[in-house]
Amino acid sequence: MLQNFDRRFEKNHDYETEYLKVLYYDLRPNYKEIYKSYQYNRLCTIVHGTKHVKINNGDEFDYSTSDFILLPPNSSVDMEIKDPTIAIVYEISDKLIDDTRKKIQLNHDVDFKPNDSNIIREKLYSIEMPVKRINQLCMSSDPNRAFLVDLCSQELVYDLLKKHYIKTDQTDPVAFAISRIMDNLYNSQFTLKEIAAELKISSSALVTIFKRKTGYTPKEYQNIVKLKIAVHKLKEKSVTEVCFDLGFENISYFIKLFKAYYGETPKQYALKYREM
Incomplete structure (x- = not known):
């Protein structure tokens, strides 16, 4: 099990491609920690269990397997684990966001539910398919898995952009x-x-x-x-x-x-x- 949320331990529990870093955490009960999202957006999901979090000294809530949260860069998370919990976090590179933007066209519609803060908390089903495929590929022995993970990661970011969870291109x-x-x-x-x-x-x-x-x-x-x-x-x-x-x-x-x-x-x- 991970004992700390710093970069030293993450490097031993991850899978990384050109676009995406996938981080796996196996957390014990009564575990407490404060961690940061560093310079990139982080998509946080739970495979088993529940996290109680307080984000940027503001939002405080529980989230579990049916939810995800999207942390903007340099967010601070005060976390408490009550039951055994397995979490998977997807660190989204700026290159992935920029390259995806260049390849797609987005409608500037209002068909979304905006969030009152910069912290996005939504139901996982809205992005479930690319997340599932990325998880499956990370565990596979396919020699082309890095290429395939990057393809799925573009679909994931497309969904996040389309739903305005990640901000669109500011040059437009x-x-x-x-x-x-x-x-x-x-x-x-x-x-x-x-x-x-x-x-x-x-x-x-x-x-x-x-x-x-x-x-x-x-x-x-x-x-x-x-x-x-x-x-x-x-x-x-x-x-x-x-x-x-x-x-x-x-x-x-x-x-x-x-x-x-x-x-x-x-x-x-x-x-x-x-x-x-």
Whole structure:
């Protein structure tokens, strides 16, 4: 079993290709440690057991075999293991992300559930197939396994990019604008003019480019993202609470937007959900 989470021990329990490092951990009960994600994104999964983690002195939760977390570079994780746990971590190189971006085209849609922090925690089924194939290949004796692992790792990163779990290419003005919108989703003081200034183009030019690629203006895009979050929050909170949680200053405006997009008021949606 691993006794510590530093680089010395990881090097003895990994499989590495040009694109990906796969790290295997067999953790004893009552094990505690603080570790970092270093310079790369880390996709953390569990094969058996449960981890209790506190990330960047903020988010604290349990996750198990049905979940994954994606840590951005230089994250700090305070971990506690209560039961015997086997974990597999995938360290995603910048080269893998860059090469995958160059080979694909992504739609700038809003068909995703954004996260309130930089820490992504989602259900494993959304990326389960490439993860399974990578695990199988790492344990195989196929002489071409490094090549095959790198192919599967591109599929994995494609899924992460498509779902906006990893940020898209910042040289694309629309991708950059989306990234800034998401970073300031609840900041009512943040404006389109600030994004346009960062891109060194006019606000009207940004709106034209943005709408051509997404079908929405930046403000419409921001509101739709908020409405998609509202659907989840209405399962647990009142309409008023959700409205102000999302940074809307006017409840009537929030209700109007919600009804225009979903065909019913937030209250009607919440009542329908609770009756199910």
